[in-house]
Amino acid sequence: MSEFIAENLTCVRGGRAVFARLSFQLDFGQALFLLGPNGSGKSSLLRLLAGLLRPTAGRLVWDGQDIAEDMESHGARLHYVGHHDAVKPVLTVAETLHFWARLHGHDSESRVGQALDAFNIARLAEVPGRLLSAGQKRRVNLARLIAAPAPLWLLDEPSVALDKASVKALEAAMAAHRAQGGMVIVSTHADIDLPDAAILHLDDFAPPNQEAA
Amino acid sequence: MNRYWELLKRELRLALRQGSDSMMVVGFFVLAVILFPFGIGPEPSILARVAPGLVWVNALLAAMLSLDRLYQADYEDGSLELLILTPAPLELLVAAKVTAHWLTTGLPLMAAAPLLAIFLNLNAYDLGVLLLTLAVGTPALSLIGSVGAALVLGARRGGVLISLLVLPLFIPVLIFAVGCVDAAQHAFPWTGQLAILGAILLGAVPLGLYASAAALRQAAE
Numbered sequence: 001m002s003e004f005i006a007e008n009l010t011c012v013r014g015g016r017a018v019f020a021r022l023s024f025q026l027d028f029g030q031a032l033f034l035l036g037p038n039g040s041g042k043s044s045l046l047r048l049l050a051g052l053l054r055p056t057a058g059r060l061v062w063d064g065q066d067i068a069e070d071m072e073s074h075g076a077r078l079h080y081v082g083h084h085d086a087v088k089p090v091l092t093v094a095e096t097l098h099f100w101a102r103l104h105g106h107d108s109e110s111r112v113g114q115a116l117d118a119f120n121i122a123r124l125a126e127v128p129g130r131l132l133s134a135g136q137k138r139r140v141n142l143a144r145l146i147a148a149p150a151p152l153w154l155l156d157e158p159s160v161a162l163d164k165a166s167v168k169a170l171e172a173a174m175a176a177h178r179a180q181g182g183m184v185i186v187s188t189h190a191d192i193d194l195p196d197a198a199i200l201h202l203d204d205f206a207p208p209n210q211e212a213a
Numbered sequence: 214m215n216r217y218w219e220l221l222k223r224e225l226r227l228a229l230r231q232g233s234d235s236m237m238v239v240g241f242f243v244l245a246v247i248l249f250p251f252g253i254g255p256e257p258s259i260l261a262r263v264a265p266g267l268v269w270v271n272a273l274l275a276a277m278l279s280l281d282r283l284y285q286a287d288y289e290d291g292s293l294e295l296l297i298l299t300p301a302p303l304e305l306l307v308a309a310k311v312t313a314h315w316l317t318t319g320l321p322l323m324a325a326a327p328l329l330a331i332f333l334n335l336n337a338y339d340l341g342v343l344l345l346t347l348a349v350g351t352p353a354l355s356l357i358g359s360v361g362a363a364l365v366l367g368a369r370r371g372g373v374l375i376s377l378l379v380l381p382l383f384i385p386v387l388i389f390a391v392g393c394v395d396a397a398q399h400a401f402p403w404t405g406q407l408a409i410l411g412a413i414l415l416g417a418v419p420l421g422l423y424a425s426a427a428a429l430r431q432a433a434e
Contacts, residue, residue, distance in 0.1 A: 052294055052433050076300035084291025090230035091223070102219045103299045 003027045009058035011044050017207040018044050029178050031194045034187035036202030042187035046154045050080040078152040085141040089130035097147045104148035115146035134161040155186040216301045217309045224313030235317040242275040246329045257334040264333035265394035273383050276354045279318045281372040283362040303426040311359050319351030342397040346390040353414040356421030357382050363428035
């Protein structure tokens with residue numbers, strides 16, 4: 001019964017329907033790729049799954065419960081990695097990770113240590129955010145995934161700005177997460193290796209009147 | 214409640230390390246008030262007469278200056294989305310941001326007020342009452358201002374827009390705060406005005422927190 005289901009989601013942004021009647025089902029340990037051209041609604045869908053956006057129609061169900069009934073516990077079970085990295089120029093990498101882990105309700109030195117190691121940023125732990133490169137900031141943002149455990153990972157183009165080694169680290173992190181029963185939903189244009197992940201083409205759910213409008 | 218302290222600690226740490234913002238606000242406040250003796254002449258009785266109004270109007274403007282950064286930085290770097298997704302009531306996190314704003318602007322303004330009292334020929338008793346009004350009034354400014362700061366997220370020239378939104382809402386605070394010190398200067402009872410100021414603060418707590426949280430959720434959509 002424990003699963004994440006989207007039923008007939010419709011998303012309208014700025015008066016324009018982005019996608020309509022989108023449904024999928026995800027079991028623990030599964031992964032889902034969101035594919036589609038620019039503007040097909042991958043980011044909107046991820047924000048909708050995170051609860052940052054409300055669906056115009058349809059609903060999201062986690063383990064039999066509509067998530068709209070309890071947004072706070074939905075927040076506790078997910079990690080969202082968006083386009084911005086939420087790294088403050090004057091806070092060090094370790095401070096940033098500790099802060100987000102505590103805000104998520106977890107704080108353990110060892111997990112933050114693991115997170116730093118997983119993305120190979122342990123030597124940057126005491127470096128303030130303003131000195132980090134774009135790729136390093138992205139790795140700090142991704143390290144949040146490990147610093148506080150949460151079953152659902154929503155990743156919006158996570159490989160942007162990452163070098164090859166870091167993409168490998170991300171793939172390893174996702175594989176370990178799925179091995180423990182975690183779910184991953186990821187949108188990407190680049191090649192990310194996710195064994196037997198389901199694929200969702202956003203084009204398939206483009207509203208029918210799109211061309212006419 | 215833990216998350217309240219965590220966010221408060223982070224905000225204070227950010228303010229401490231960036232430093233200059235809070236000092237600039239106090240600097241603006243002191244300089245702007247000091248301009249007035251030059252502008253209206255150094256007659257002590259006139260200065261004492263206008264002192265409460267001067268201090269309060271400039272406190273409003275100084276608080277205003279710092280408001281546009283309250284949520285803007287978090288909005289731009291993606292922290293705001295993560296704060297909204299935090300498994301805690303957003304109102305609680307707004308409370309932490311507002312507390313941090315008051316500690317880094319309202320409190321320093323109060324600390325600078327005794328210096329200004331000397332410039333403006335305000336006696337010790339009246340200064341005491343002025344400090345009381347600032348203590349009760351400036352938290353209300355932070356709360357009301359937070360709503361404005363949250364509403365203008367994503368707007369161009371948000372700073373100017375905040376002034377237009379928030380300054381009219383500051384007027385009741387101004388009226389009762391200045392009325393309170395005025396009454397004290399003329400040896401009238403002044404606790405009534407202070408009580409009304411307290412009531413405004415109590416009203417601003419739920420309104421400010423809920424309205425800010427709703428505006429932030431809207432901004433993140």
